[in-house]
Amino acid sequence: MTTPSDDQVPQDSDFGRDAYDVIVLGAGPVGQTVAARARSAGLSAALVERELVGGECSYWGCVPSKALLRPVLAVADARRVDGAREAVGEQINVAAVFGRRDRYVTGWNDGGQAATMADIGVDLIRGHARLDGPRRVVISTVDDRHRIISANQAVAVCTGSTAALPDVPGIDEAMPWTNRRATDTSLLPPRLAVVGAGGVGVEMATAWQGLGSQVTLLARTPGLLPKMEPFVGEFVTGGLRDSGVDVRTNVAVTQLKRQQRGGPVSITLDSGEQLCVDEILFATGRIPNTTDIGLETVGLTPGSWLDVDETCLVAGVDGAWLYALGDANHRALLTHQGKYQARIAGSAIEARASGAVLDTAPWGTHVATADTYAVPQAFFSDPEAGSVGMTAEVAGQRGYRVKAVDVNIGESVPGSNLFADGYVGQARLVVDLDREVLLGASFAGPGVAELLHSATIAVAAEVPIRRLWHAVPCFPTISEVWLRLLEAYRDQVEAEGRL
């Protein structure tokens, strides 16, 4: 990378201003949120984007994946209801599903989101941004010019992440899919291998099997969704197998071969077994988009995740001006959590700009406490999977004295069977025995993603168990699982008290 010196920089007046209060690198959901937050605080803001305003989430992540999944789950939901089942045909209309996806990603055109930023007075600059020493950003613009701008208050790195590919022999010639091709293609591969046990892997296996591919899911771990309670992965594994996915755990890909473009891919597993598929998708983690953003000019290591404090200030940089938000800081690779950080950091930038004292007490206005305590995540597999806060194992490792209580949703919640005949699902609460508040909650079952926010409120607000009894769920909703969970907790604690 060559950084232009000041005298090489064009002095064109059409470049506009050369200093802003806040400069944001990357216009994904997180970058847009912090830029908007700065504007609402009366600060000027520049937002630099090298690709599409909206980022991975809008065009190759959350939005297209859910646009593909919803028809698959809607059909599965209908098939679980007597009378509705008969109204559903054998084969999903794949072209219509791709059309739906195209509509939700607005044909990969970011005009609407760019206009929203313009409307609130954010200056959008199209180009690749790099830091150029403290508070300075150099932009290689799309028309091949260079522009340097400086930040009076803050620079926020919101450059997101990219799919990580493992170092497997033959991977380049295999031309594997990443999340990008898995969400933007309109071709249905007859046979698809999905590598990865996490959320992207199970969602894409669900979507593509539902659309008509024969999916083989290859996971290195003993179970799927290994960061959730083990029962969640077991339910999801069962659901995938019921839908026809060949789920294989404890396996690793050791070699790939694709003889010719468009030809099949042969996969060798560590067991020596060979598979032949038409496409292979790697959903094996993410790497940060920080290799070429000038981190070396401020003493940081290019290509690293950016370590931040609770206000999202980057560690190891003096002067309280460099923030990293969203995927780039690796705290929680989720859109809603990155936007939460953007709101928190935006408030911290505003407070620092005005010389106000920061509210840094736990759950204060200027600290991203929820990132370490109450992160909700939902996966739209069939059954759906959702969790917030800590698993029982993690809570134990962190030194809490915990009790985990489980409830079979289908057997104990009438509303679940009205929702889906023969409902299959489970819920778990993890209770801190000393304070009698929830540390975590997990759910597996149709429709549970919408249950998650009730649990998130209980965990984040640390609502005492005795108070939760007064939060009465409607009959006949699946939310009545809360009553069963509270009863299970009370019964177990009373039984142990009698011993």
Ligand SMILES: Cc1cc2nc3c(=O)[nH]c(=O)nc-3n(C[C@H](O)[C@H](O)[C@H](O)COP(=O)(O)OP(=O)(O)OC[C@H]3O[C@@H](n4cnc5c(N)ncnc54)[C@H](O)[C@@H]3O)c2cc1C
């Ligand atoms: C298949 C899939 C499904 C997902 N589903 C969900 C979901 O349902 N819910 C959820 O919460 N999360 C989901 N995620 C995760 C979510 O997409 C990310 O957490 C989110 O996009 C992070 O937002 P961000 O703004 O930090 O980064 P991004 O969305 O990656 O945006 C970063 C932006 O920065 C730009 N950029 C990078 N470098 C530069 C540079 N040097 N100069 C200028 N611009 C630059 C990029 O072009 C990009 O537009 C999913 C991810 C995947 C892969």
